[in-house]
Amino acid sequence: MLAQYIANGLLIGSLYACLAVGFSLIYGVLSIINVMHGTFVVLGAYITIYCSQYLGISPLIAALIGCAIMFVFGYLTQRFLINEVVAAPIFISFTLTFGFDLLLNNAMIHAFTATPRSLLLDYGSITVAGISLSVARLGAMVLALVLTGVLYWLLRHSQMGRAIIAVRMDRHAATLLGIRVPQVYAITFGIGTLMAAAAGGAMALVFPITPLLSGTFLGKSFVICVLGGLGSVPGALVGGFALGLLESFGAVAFGAQWSATVGFALMIVVLVLRPSGLVGRKGFE
Amino acid sequence: MNERLVTLPRILAAMLLIAAVIGFGFYANNYLLQAGTTLAMSIVLCLAWNIVGGYMGYPSFATAAFFGLGAYIGGIVQNYDLPLALAWIVAAAGGAVFAALLGSILLGLRGHYFAIGTIAVVEVMREVANNWEGLTGGAIGMNLPILVGSPRAVGIFFYLAMWALVLITFVLTAMIVNSKFGFGLRCIRQNESAASMVGIDVFKFKVKAFIISGLIVAAAGAVYASMVAFIEPKDVFNVLMSIEVPVMVMLGAAGTVLGPLVGAVIYVLLKELVWVNFINFHSAILGIIIITVIYAVPKGILREFQSRLRSILTARPLNFRKS
Amino acid sequence: MAEHVLRIQDLTRRFGGVVAVNNVTLSIPKGEMVGLIGPNGAGKTTFVNLITGFVPKTSGRVIFDGADITDLPPHEIARMGIARTFQIVQPFSEMTVLENVMAGALFAGQRGSLKEASEKARHFLAFVGLDQFAESSASNLSLANRKRLELAKSLAMEPRLLFLDEVNAGLNSGELNHALDLIRKISDMGVTIVIIEHLLRVVVSLVGRLVVLHHGGMLSDGPPLDVLNDPAVIKAYVGTKFGQRHHAELERQRQKYQQQVERGV
Numbered sequence: 001m002l003a004q005y006i007a008n009g010l011l012i013g014s015l016y017a018c019l020a021v022g023f024s025l026i027y028g029v030l031s032i033i034n035v036m037h038g039t040f041v042v043l044g045a046y047i048t049i050y051c052s053q054y055l056g057i058s059p060l061i062a063a064l065i066g067c068a069i070m071f072v073f074g075y076l077t078q079r080f081l082i083n084e085v086v087a088a089p090i091f092i093s094f095t096l097t098f099g100f101d102l103l104l105n106n107a108m109i110h111a112f113t114a115t116p117r118s119l120l121l122d123y124g125s126i127t128v129a130g131i132s133l134s135v136a137r138l139g140a141m142v143l144a145l146v147l148t149g150v151l152y153w154l155l156r157h158s159q160m161g162r163a164i165i166a167v168r169m170d171r172h173a174a175t176l177l178g179i180r181v182p183q184v185y186a187i188t189f190g191i192g193t194l195m196a197a198a199a200g201g202a203m204a205l206v207f208p209i210t211p212l213l214s215g216t217f218l219g220k221s222f223v224i225c226v227l228g229g230l231g232s233v234p235g236a237l238v239g240g241f242a243l244g245l246l247e248s249f250g251a252v253a254f255g256a257q258w259s260a261t262v263g264f265a266l267m268i269v270v271l272v273l274r275p276s277g278l279v280g281r282k283g284f285e
Numbered sequence: 286m287n288e289r290l291v292t293l294p295r296i297l298a299a300m301l302l303i304a305a306v307i308g309f310g311f312y313a314n315n316y317l318l319q320a321g322t323t324l325a326m327s328i329v330l331c332l333a334w335n336i337v338g339g340y341m342g343y344p345s346f347a348t349a350a351f352f353g354l355g356a357y358i359g360g361i362v363q364n365y366d367l368p369l370a371l372a373w374i375v376a377a378a379g380g381a382v383f384a385a386l387l388g389s390i391l392l393g394l395r396g397h398y399f400a401i402g403t404i405a406v407v408e409v410m411r412e413v414a415n416n417w418e419g420l421t422g423g424a425i426g427m428n429l430p431i432l433v434g435s436p437r438a439v440g441i442f443f444y445l446a447m448w449a450l451v452l453i454t455f456v457l458t459a460m461i462v463n464s465k466f467g468f469g470l471r472c473i474r475q476n477e478s479a480a481s482m483v484g485i486d487v488f489k490f491k492v493k494a495f496i497i498s499g500l501i502v503a504a505a506g507a508v509y510a511s512m513v514a515f516i517e518p519k520d521v522f523n524v525l526m527s528i529e530v531p532v533m534v535m536l537g538a539a540g541t542v543l544g545p546l547v548g549a550v551i552y553v554l555l556k557e558l559v560w561v562n563f564i565n566f567h568s569a570i571l572g573i574i575i576i577t578v579i580y581a582v583p584k585g586i587l588r589e590f591q592s593r594l595r596s597i598l599t600a601r602p603l604n605f606r607k608s
Numbered sequence: 609m610a611e612h613v614l615r616i617q618d619l620t621r622r623f624g625g626v627v628a629v630n631n632v633t634l635s636i637p638k639g640e641m642v643g644l645i646g647p648n649g650a651g652k653t654t655f656v657n658l659i660t661g662f663v664p665k666t667s668g669r670v671i672f673d674g675a676d677i678t679d680l681p682p683h684e685i686a687r688m689g690i691a692r693t694f695q696i697v698q699p700f701s702e703m704t705v706l707e708n709v710m711a712g713a714l715f716a717g718q719r720g721s722l723k724e725a726s727e728k729a730r731h732f733l734a735f736v737g738l739d740q741f742a743e744s745s746a747s748n749l750s751l752a753n754r755k756r757l758e759l760a761k762s763l764a765m766e767p768r769l770l771f772l773d774e775v776n777a778g779l780n781s782g783e784l785n786h787a788l789d790l791i792r793k794i795s796d797m798g799v800t801i802v803i804i805e806h807l808l809r810v811v812v813s814l815v816g817r818l819v820v821l822h823h824g825g826m827l828s829d830g831p832p833l834d835v836l837n838d839p840a841v842i843k844a845y846v847g848t849k850f851g852q853r854h855h856a857e858l859e860r861q862r863q864k865y866q867q868q869v870e871r872g873v
Contacts (some may be wrong), residue, residue, distance in 0.1 A: 258412070264408045
């Protein structure tokens, strides 16, 4: 059954990679820890569910709509609310986004209640070489990986992507090159939010979602970024797959309830021994 | 040249305050008594955080980790039918030991990673408490022995215990601020490598500050546990506490002696008002308070109104400028 | 022979593919004033960083007053009696000038109480001529005064060996003369001084011995006159476009120094 565990780990790992990549990019470029990330994931998931269930749109398209809406939301949030504190110590921006998250999360619980919602998809499963794979999960994996791949491609090959990377490398030098850094910040934050929504949309295909999960999503993003390496797409991919596999095998070894703890404990170990993560700066595009 | 720290007006003011606090405890109704105890606990946590986060400049999110640790150690000791005071002392000692270990590991990390690391510790501790049922009772929580006596008397006892802790912590802070150790912490905050070049053993200082802070927070956790007589992991290992404490200190003014007090008083008052009137939205409003503090008074209320509140209130040590 | 306060053997610092300091061996007798010169990037500041423990050593040994300090952390080296100034002055910016100097006295020099440190600090502030700024914020000082503050802070550490890293950069001639005066007074107090300088006339008028670093390695070591006449030194300075300017300066200094020696100054 080893192959099954590996497959499970990779399936969830792809979702995790997509989950963390937005958070990672925001940290790498703006140097802030976006505590709202988990809530953005839930929001993206809810938009997907709403569009799919009530407007009858296909789930994949619904997810993309969620991405678009959340991009705008993220862009505006950064431009007008967060830009003030971008230069401040990490502790200030952390606390500020924490405050915003409290507000947003509370508002969501009031608007949508804490009852879990899901898409109730049933496409069954296929069996490949003795491994059982749920079609919905495969679809989610494809969505997550495609979007992450597109992000990677854009960072390397588009003008805005290169600008983002320049700002990540050295924001002062980027200003001197004529890059409008506040604009880049806003777009990056928008992209980070978009990827969170994408992850939410992908997750909506396979799990029930509630606003109460925002903390869990945020926590996993932390762990993934530290494991893989903060600030890069390859880092998020490696970290995501690492955590997925860790949880898959960990659930068997220690029981499912210890998986979160093992993740955090491993994160502390990596922080101390190799703070730049498994991939570190080598993963920078 | 020097302002003496212990001046007659200050001693008189302190005695008046102590009398007022004690009097309040005996004459206030049960609701106010409870609120006063919560306020005292917040002040203790803020003063303790201020040593590491304010003076030394290492904003830690580990408060909840030590609080929960103290609560559970106190609870476990008390459940062996050992006396209250012993439980509290053992909890404080446990906090000190844990701080020494944790500090040695985490204090070498740079700002961002240190912050992330301290939050991770809270999460790990909470999950460990949730799952290690043999030791902690697991997610369903742990009961502690209830103190013998009328509810009123018991309430007053814990009220006085918390405020005694406030007095101890305040005196400790004042002593540190006026000592070589405190001076060294301020140097470390401003420029760690220059501090090292001037002869300060930076690592030792950092760990020592972390130990003092952790010890106090663990003691507060133990007193809290004895008071409420029932604790559960998500209650005492709550990341929200780790965030609220720095916010309170920032509200008052980090790195001053009275800042934590002022911030705690204002924040707790606001929170009580909100809880009483808007209970459904209290999370959201807490969020708004946090946001407002950061936008409106980032240096803290004490510093924003510094010129008006000079002299007595800001407790300047000797004649050095507050940092 | 005078006792050696500092002995350095095969000191090397290598990182990435760069050799910043290359097998330097050097001994400095007690009370001497040594000039350390060399083109930009020669490794002078790295050299000081290695000795003071600021930067890890790739290989080599450093022996200070008979004790092996090679593997000691910076704060212990400071306490043993080695102080240095930084090229880019970094005071404790939120503290007063007085407090900045107190830091030196508190943790490396006298190591007494806050009150004692405060008195010591005032003494050293008066020595460098900053006493009227004692209560000012360190961040409000002019560049020249910040350099004096660095000096006072280092002196408060009561060092036996003092490294002055480009203390004179950016000073006008009046400030410069005052600085040179102070340095001479410090040397008269018995402190061994190593002064890193770009301004040749400063170095030549102050020191009895010159060490030249080039690409991390020691190029020349000896009395200023000999060193300035050393063809290798001239070549190192003349090798670039700017070398000609330096060459003229060197010649002028060499002749001036020769005259001073002949006059028995």
